[in-house]
Amino acid sequence: DAGITQSPRYKITETGRQVTLMCHQTWSHSYMFWYRQDLGHGLRLIYYSAAADITDKGEVPDGYVVSRSKTENFPLTLESATRSQTSVYFCASSDSPNQPQHFGDGTRLSIL
Amino acid sequence: QKEVEQNSGPLSVPEGAIASLNCTYSDRGSQSFFWYRQYSGKSPELIMSIYSNGDKEDGRFTAQLNKASQYVSLLIRDSQPSDSATYLCAVNMSGGYQKVTFGTGTKLQVIP
Numbered sequence: 152d153a154g155i156t157q158s159p160r161y162k163i164t165e166t167g168r169q170v171t172l173m174c175h176q177t178w179s180h181s182y183m184f185w186y187r188q189d190l191g192h193g194l195r196l197i198y199y200s201a202a203a204d205i206t207d208k209g210e211v212p213d214g215y216v217v218s219r220s221k222t223e224n225f226p227l228t229l230e231s232a233t234r235s236q237t238s239v240y241f242c243a244s245s246d247s248p249n250q251p252q253h254f255g256d257g258t259r260l261s262i263l
Numbered sequence: 264q265k266e267v268e269q270n271s272g273p274l275s276v277p278e279g280a281i282a283s284l285n286c287t288y289s290d291r292g293s294q295s296f297f298w299y300r301q302y303s304g305k306s307p308e309l310i311m312s313i314y315s316n317g318d319k320e321d322g323r324f325t326a327q328l329n330k331a332s333q334y335v336s337l338l339i340r341d342s343q344p345s346d347s348a349t350y351l352c353a354v355n356m357s358g359g360y361q362k363v364t365f366g367t368g369t370k371l372q373v374i375p
Contacts, residue, residue, distance in 0.1 A: 196362075241307070254307050
């Protein structure tokens with residue numbers, strides 16, 4: 152089925168470890184996004200991508216790295232995880248700037 | 264001033280009543296407005312998009328946009344317990360890239 156999938160759904164890791172969250176969409180949407188959602192802050196944009204090989208920072212990019220070599224994939228890497236990065240991470244995609252974004256099911260990440 | 268503001272609630276309404284959810288935004292140049300519903304532990308799900316002043320109806324949902332006053336609202340008629348969720352307002356701000364800013368959400372409780 153077409154859609155947007157995130158993996159893993161749940162992840163527990165330790166501070167200092169590298170962790171990569173995966174995002175895959177089958178709609179061929181140009182735009183893809185990574186958000187984190189924390190109580191009291193709502194959804195905050197980490198990084199976004201307008202097309203393959205085009206990425207840019209959002210509101211809270213520090214400590215995160217993204218890449219987009221293929222239109223359908225947009226992995227998010229925490230290079231050296233910190234406890235403050237414990238959060239729920241959502242990937243989203245959209246067809247164009249004025250169209251709504253569609254979200255994956257999220258990854259719940261806990262950093263001990 | 265927050266870019267997108269919502270009353271966090273909870274907003275409690277009896278079953279069958281009209282629930283009214285409000286959202287104000289700071290960027291007068293904003294062009295696209297979205298309402299998402301998010302059940303606890305789930306990802307945001309698009310309910311409505313609205314782009315021009317006035318009302319837009321879809322089933323029991325009506326989105327209202329007033330750009331002069333910089334607010335957008337969502338009305339839910341004949342509220343059902345299954346409507347109990349957090350409702351996120353999202354605004355596509357003007358600027359050089361797609362910047363959709365989310366409000367922190369209003370929690371709606373529909374009392375049977």
